[in-house]
Amino acid sequence: MKTTLNIPEDLIKKAMSLAKHRTKTETVVVALQEYIRQKNIEKILGQEGKLQFEETWEESRHAR
Secondary structure (H helix, E strand, C coil): CCCCCCCCCCHHHHHHHHHHHCHHHHHHHHHHHHHHHHHHHHHHHCCCCCCCCCCHHHHHCCCC
16 A cells, blocks of 8 residues: 655654664654564553453363
8 A cells, every 4th residue: 555654854864774674664663663662562561460260270271
């Protein structure tokens, strides 16, 4: 999908340089993938302590 974005030139060049990508498109795609991955990790970590298990590990293991 073709989209027009107004990204500051110095920002995109710095990102391209750090990530060693040759194109702006590749740089933006990888940056978005990394952003999504990071947000998913944050979401999972936000669930810490919210899950409760009723069975012991041994009971769960042998129930299969």
